[in-house]
Amino acid sequence: MATKTEQRRADLRDRLIASAERTITTEGLHALKARALAQDAGCAVGAIYTVFDDLDQLVLTVNARTFRRLGQFVQDRTAMDGTPQDRLVSMGTAYLHFAATNQPGWRALFDLSMTADSPVPDWYLAELGALFAKIADPLRDLFPDWSDARIDLMTRALFSSVHGMVLLGLERRISAVPMDHIERMIAVLLRNVTSE
Structure with a gap:
């Protein structure tokens, strides 16, 4: 007690x-x-x-909760009865919608500036890993012969690509991608890259 x-x-x-x-x-x-x-x-x-210890630790705690909410949001909106490509596309679309409707919290996931020697807690890496695992699952279905290292690399590449499109779309600056095109762009990217 x-x-x-x-x-x-x-x-x-x-x-x-x-x-x-x-x-x-x-x-x-x-x-x-x-x-x-x-x-x-x-x-x-x-x-x-x-x-x-400092405000960064507090922000990491809040960000871990945001990652958890994001993961649940993506999971709830992923069509599990479709092809692995369908699942990836629905995940990418869900990511876009989460970011668009939770912009300040979503941006905080990437805006926290920590020094290179700042240790990232294991529990934080676990939350991020859980999100990446959702992306890796359909990739394993698509590419059963790939090594874990190759799946991990593709997972991070796809996440980074979708994140970049979402970020540019939400920036609404000169280089911004119109919001109504982002869903189609995500689908084109994910289907083409995974059609090897």
Whole structure:
């Protein structure tokens, strides 16, 4: 059974995560500031660092939750009765829709700047790995003779390609891809690349 101190610390951790998640998912990562976070969570600024080493750790915690939501969103919208290519296309389309409807939180997944020597926690890598595993499954069905290393490389290549199209489409700048074309572009890419 947790002591009162451990319980208070766990409660503070939950409040900080909830507050950070609200800020990041509505206003974006740039809006997360220690002073406002502490005020919203009802604690002193210094108390944040009794629970998290730094704000990056807190953001990683929020991002892991976003990865989990993204993975569930993709899974819920993936047609499992179609061909492996159909599944990849529905995953890519789901990724687009998640990004479009959750832009601040989705962008925070890629906007966190950490130094090269900053360790990435195993639990965070596991959340990312779970997302990549969803992409790898239909690739294994399409290419049963491929090695795990080759499947992993293709998984990352497809994710990066779809992510790039989605990002450009959501940027809405001069080089932006019109939103109404992105779904078709995702389908063309995924079907052509996996038709070897």
